[in-house]
Amino acid sequence: MRTRPATHVATDDVVQPFSIERADVRGRLVRLGPALDGVLAGHAYPEAVATLLGELLVVAVASAGALKFQGTLSLQTSSDGPVPLMIAEYRAPGGDEGDTAPARLRGYARFDGPKVAAALQDGPVEHSTMQRLLGKGSLAFTVEPTPGAERYQGVTALEGPSIVESVHAYFRQSEQLDAAIRVDVGGVTRMDGSGRSQWRAGGVLIQRMPGKNYLERNDDEWRRALALVGSSGRFDLLDPTLSARDTLHLLFPEDDLRAFDPVAVEARCRCSRERVDMVLRSFPASEMAEMVVDGEIAVTCEFCHAHYRFVPADLGI
Secondary structure, X not given: OOOOEOOOOOOXXXXXXXXXXXXXEEEEEEEEOHHHHHHHOOXXXXXXXXXXXXXXXXXXXXXXXXXXXXXXXXXXXXXXXXXXXXXXXXXXXXXXXXXXXXXXXXEEEEOOHHHHHHHHHHOOOOOXXXXXXXXXXXXXXXXXXXXXXXXXXXXXXXXXXXXXXXXXXXXXXXXXXXXXXXXXXXXXXXXXXXXOEEEEEEEEEEEEOOOOOHXXXXXXXXXXXXXXXXXXXXXXXXXXXXXXXXXHHHHOOOOOEEEEOOEEXXXXXOOOHHHXXXXXXXXXXXXXXXXXXXXXXXEEOOOOOOEEEEOHHXXXX
């Protein structure tokens, strides 16, 4: 993370790191527009399912800074409800792509349409949506770092009324972090004059910095930062007319903020014909032969819906 003041203003599809110096607080503001819409709009998700996946995507982007890594962070829910699986994946910039390359975002939700509709008949979507759609299960954080570093995974139960509550429990129990996150997801009218709406999301994560002993920690300032995050209005994080830095000043109007260089985010899948070829070749030839239908093996990426077709000769069978 560069530690000089930001040299340009970012508006959308961006992670804006910042600090509140007097409160010993670091944070990350996340604003997603076209990148989120690109992940969600390509699937026929019911609105409530798209909203849940959007929340998980924002949490993945925001949490990457708190967990301090370079590589890929995946969040995955596994549960017994109408939405048994959700995956949000954030790939940090770096490595061969260089520090200025955008971070990459992708996500996917598996759902049972009739069961989702039945679950939502019990009351307003906003009330305990996670419990009604996901049911009982777990949330896994998986870090795949750069080559040579050790892979890490942490798991927590899906608890409370929202994804955010489960993440708070994970931070407290697994990472022992003083951290809090606020996330909002919704549809906002496009600014291109078309009158159509697009998915947008915003989130802010604040983290209390370690290093000071108990007597030196400023509890009042930390509680004040928590209150400001908790009291922010829904549209504060979704407003497409505000830049990321303007949003920060709206959230923390009386604080001396320091903004660092933002990180751009784009919707981009990791799949490729070469990757699919490698996965198929990991199966025994007899199993690959059973996959052949009408003279070919057809594979569709669940994340981006890209289609790949192979004839047996392509795979040496």
